Amino acid sequence: MAKVNKKNFGGPWTVEKLDCIEKFLKAYSNIFKLGSKGARFETSYVDGFVGSGESKACTSIDSDADQLFCMQAQLYESSAKRALDLVHPFDKYYFIDIDNSKLQKLNKIKQEYPHLSSKLFLFSQDANEFMIDFCDSFNNSYERAVVFLDPYAMQVKWKTVEIIGRTKGIDLWWLAPIGVAPLRLLKRNRLPESIYSGKLDEMFGTQTWKDRFYTTDEPLALFEQRPRTVRSADWKIVVSFLVERLKTTFNCVLEDPLVLMNRNNNPMYALCYASQNMTGLRIAKDIVSKKKRESTYVS
Ligand SMILES: C[S@@+](CC[C@H](N)C(=O)[O-])C[C@H]1O[C@@H](n2cnc3c(N)ncnc32)[C@H](O)[C@@H]1O
DSSP, X not given: OXXXXXXXXXXXXXXXXXXXXXXXXXXXXXXXXXXXXXXXSEEEEEETTOTTOOOEEOOOOSSHHHHHHHHHOSEEOOHHHHHHTOSSOOSEEEEEOSOHHHHHHHHHHHXXXXXXXGGEEEEOSOHHHHHHHHHHTOOTTTEEEEEEEOOSSXXXXXXXXXXXXXXXSEEEEEEEESIIIIITTSOSSSOOOHHHHHHHHHHHTSSTXXXXXXXXXXXXXXXXXXXXXXXXXXXXXXXXXXHHHHHTTOSEEOSSOEEEEOTTSOEEEEEEEEESOHHHHHHHHHHHHHHHHHOSSBO
């Protein structure tokens, strides 16, 4: 499978994604901490692929547009810091990363937030496994949560998304890979090999992607023995399919996720939102529509 260069990972689109999450967390925490209805709920923020929490520098300066970006935003804050810096913090923070060295760095950042130290829980674990336990003990009558899943590639399993939906009390933001994978696995002139098909089944939670993304033609010429299977789907169809899949589990799904484009205008990820509440969806829609109007690196 295509490998992601994790060392130099990120770019202008990274900031777009984090800006949306931050805006949503601000609006969400204001509603729960300032409104009378929200106050009866205990709120959690779960960052399933949290990273080290350190601020990062933009280093890609190989085009005019990127140079401009670097001048404007030398450093950008991580998802963890943005969540911890909220004026009205969550009642609990769960930070998960499979890489223990990242959590050690995050543990240092934790010391900058002594007022939150008893509310902050770090787990060195696969986010899919963590979410099973978290959702199992989630009590919808007095808990609410925002979950942010921000993987490099196809690490989020569909069954995790489904378990989150079933709690009926979680607002999910999922940075679903599009260009990095699965598009690279979806070969143009044939179905992917079984090992990659299995990965796609795991991400979409179904095998129906084969019918949605591929068409099979009858042989055109006498010498063509077998029907030809070709990919008919482009990235827009893949994004629509993801939205359809989310609707099987959530009542309120953002119809047009924020698609993050790289500097060659190729789609990298779709920032998807799904929940069971209309207020959350309305806020997510406002944030994403505004971003689409203002930014170069999204579609
Ligand atoms: C894109 S980075 C997260 C960036 C972070 N949101 C930020 O703002 O800095 C993805 C992280 O996911 C972690 N990771 C990869 N596979 C994982 C898994 N199965 N479960 C949990 N974390 C995982 C990686 O170690 C990496 O730190």
